[in-house]
Amino acid sequence: MKVRFYFALWASKCTKFFLRLFKKSASHFPGVVALKICPDFLKNVKKANLVIAVTGTNGKTTTTNLIADFFEDNGLSVATNRLGANIDTGVATTLSSSVNIFNKTKKEVVVLELDERFSRYLLKAVRPDYVIVTNLFRDSLKRNAHPEYIFNILKENIPSSTKCILNANDLCSSRLGDTFSSVYFGMAKLKEDKEKKESLVMDYSTCPKCDTPLTFDSLKYHHIGICHCENCGFESKKADCVLKEIQENQIVVDIKGKEYTFPKISSVLFHLYNELAAITLFHELQFPYEKICEILKKHEVTDTRLKEEEKKGVKIVQMMAKGQSAISCTRTLDCVANNEEEKAIILLLDDYYDRQNSSEFIGWIYDVDFEYLKSPSVKQVFVGGPRCLDYKVRLLMAGIEREKTSFSKDELEIVKKIDFQKVKNIYILYDTSTYDLSCQVKKELLLKIEKNVEMSSNIL
Ligand SMILES: [Zn+2]
Structure with missing residues (x-):
């Protein structure tokens, strides 16, 4: 041996x-x-x-x-x-x-x-x-x-x-x-907590001991929070290291009864x-x-799955939003849709390219909270890929206005449809199997921005 x-x-x-x-x-x-x-x-x-x-x-x-x-x-x-x-x-x-x-x-x-x-x-x-x-x-x-x-x-x-x-x-x-x-x-319970459940997916809503619906005293996202059962007294574990407050640049943490501040x-x-x-x-x-x-x-999270580039006043952000993982994708949508800047979002989440190893089970998109895209700051939503019509059904069910959506089997076609007069921030959300594609889309976008600037300076 x-x-x-x-x-x-x-x-x-x-x-x-x-x-x-x-x-x-x-x-x-x-x-x-x-x-x-x-x-x-x-x-x-x-x-x-x-x-x-x-x-x-x-x-x-x-x-x-x-x-x-x-x-x-x-x-x-x-x-x-x-x-x-x-x-x-x-x-x-x-x-x-x-x-x-x-x-x-x-x-x-x-x-x-x-x-x-x-x-x-x-x-x-x-x-x-x-x-x-x-x-x-x-x-x-x-x-x-x-x-x-x-x-x-x-x-x-x-x-x-x-x-x-x-x-x-x-x-x-x-x-x-x-x-x-x-x-x-x-x-702990924070002022940032959700007032009520807003996600489609809640993996735990009943007591693991007696199956009575749980009472959430604090809800962060999905089933993450502090809860108890009115019926049998079951409750969330008590944390030894508890975040008590989120401040501008630091967090206040209680460790075994003693309070400390750490960089955020x-x-x-x-x-x-x-x-x-x-x-x-x-x-x-x-x-x-x-x-x-x-x-x-020294360790601000510079997410390796997030790339940002600015050209002639237009910001392009590439962000990973794991396909087939509804929670991960939802967290990314929440994060992007709920910042205040006006934006266009390009979704390249099709797992078609992964078909050799994947079940191609499209059902996961019904667990994703595409409802976040209803945010007024989201001006346009583009979906690319051979299964884009599946996304169309899902987005319409989520109540996204038809006028602000566009679907294209050829992902690069999306670039032609983007109107830089309407939006100065473009988010490309990609899956692990579509990273290269997202880079191509970004490249085309940068070329278009370059051309637009040349055209407007010629007119002047
Ligand atoms: Zn119980």
């Missing part, structure tokens, strides 16, 4: 070396090689002294990157799958690079993003010291079934020696605390949950408060 493991380790390292040499992506394939030769590779590879795992439906990448950056800024050597290579092969690649050819660990800390579904193969082999579960929502029906299914995978596979860091405001994942040693992060890394609520998860971990690891503040100050 040992010979096989070492052969796998060396083959994986060689593969990585050659891929790098030829400037190819080396985030998965070295792990494919390692696991092919030695299926027990993950179990046998030597782990660093501190192993942190981050899993959950949303916020994994942001939280993982924040934590890895924090350790690096503290002068520690870190191995991490920063690029979101979060299934077995990506994790094997990261762990392979965290040891030398004799399987001696070269890194002080390993920070791993783990796909929540794949965690059944990963958690027992990796045996993290801490696992952060950001939240559990419904996701792709085909891949993830429903949140309880993922909850059970985690419950059955988190090692008993692992300490969990859980979101007290998430009724699903927080219940892992009934089984494992856990600390909780969460938010984002004005988006769900990113603040990621920050709270990280603060809870740093506090658990007993990093001094001043050090946590000093490093967080």
Whole structure:
């Protein structure tokens, strides 16, 4: 077995070396090689002294990157799958690079993003010291079934020696605390809370013990909030690390009865949950408060999935809005539609291009709150892709005015329809499989802006 493991380790390292040499992506394939030769590779590879795992439906990448950056800024050597290579092969690649050819660990800390579904193969082999579960929502029906299914995978596979860091405001994942040693992060009732349920999707609306409708004392988005059951006394977990107030540049957090202020890394609520998860971990690891503040100050969330460019007074923003993941897509729509600037939104969420690996189940769009696009600040909505007429039905059902929508099977046709006199802000929302397409659309838009300016200067 040992010979096989070492052969796998060396083959994986060689593969990585050659891929790098030829400037190819080396985030998965070295792990494919390692696991092919030695299926027990993950179990046998030597782990660093501190192993942190981050899993959950949303916020994994942001939280993982924040934590890895924090350790690096503290002068520690870190191995991490920063690029979101979060299934077995990506994790094997990261762990392979965290040891030398004799399987001696070269890194002080390993920070791993783990796909929540794949965690059944990963958690027992990796045996993290801490696992952060950001939240559990419904996701792709085909891949993830429903949140309880993922909850059970985690419950059955988190090692008993692992300490969990859980979101007290998430009724699903927080219940892992009934089984494992856990600390909780969460938010108190805030003035930013929703008055009433406004999302189509509410994964938990009845008591998990007696099925009576739950009473929400605080509701942030979807089922995230603080609730209790009038019938049996069931209530949300109490958080150890509680955000009490959101100020202009900082957040006020109560940690085990003591109040602290931390720099605010984002004005988006769900990113603040990621920050709270990280603060809870740093506090658990007993990093001094001043050090946590000093490093967080440098880490405003610059979302890698958001690109912004301005040309001749027109702003174009490319933003990831994961297709087939209704909650993630809804959060992006909420964020874009509810800022005050007048804008056009281009939706390139068609999973047609993913058809080899996808069920092409279009039903997920009926779980997305396209209703947010009714906001008066949204002046035009364009949908591109072979399935754009499915979106047309959905948008009309959401009550979006017919006059402000436009649909085109050829995505590049959209560019011709945009009127720069009406809008100076254009948001392109893309899926993982349509990023390149969104870049093409953006390129065409920039060309059109250039031409428009030339034409108007010629007229003058
Ligand atoms: Zn109850």
